[in-house]
Amino acid sequence: MDDELIDTSDEYYERLDALYTSGAIRPDENSRIYRGEEAVAIGRQHLMWATNTTTIEDAVAVALGRPRLSAEPNETIRTRVPKPLLTEVRSLARTRQTTVSQIVREAMREYVQRFATAAGEPA
Numbered sequence: 001m002d003d004e005l006i007d008t009s010d011e012y013y014e015r016l017d018a019l020y021t022s023g024a025i026r027p028d029e030n031s032r033i034y035r036g037e038e039a040v041a042i043g044r045q046h047l048m049w050a051t052n053t054t055t056i057e058d059a060v061a062v063a064l065g066r067p068r069l070s071a072e073p074n075e076t077i078r079t080r081v082p083k084p085l086l087t088e089v090r091s092l093a094r095t096r097q098t099t100v101s102q103i104v105r106e107a108m109r110e111y112v113q114r115f116a117t118a119a120g121e122p123a
Helices: 010-022 036-051 056-064 083-096 100-118
Strands: none
Touching (some): 036 056
């Protein structure tokens, strides 16, 4: 893929503006300039497409970053897993439309509850 197509630096946009202002590039006859509410609606559609969401609220949440899991402090853990197991978990995450991290959290929670209950301890 051409790096200029995905460049988001200020310099890129300044170069693009200079090319447009100088007349070196022009929109083609099929191009349209959107303004006002129409531009807002198109922008929302593009944001939802780019974030793979169906509501503007979800798109904004994804674009701004992931929300905290809880008010409690979170820790990150790393572990090695066999590649076939990770492939299965990724497939399950896609099927369930969730993340690998969420599946791992659920699995850990279930594991702790099962063994705490078996040992007679509160989970």
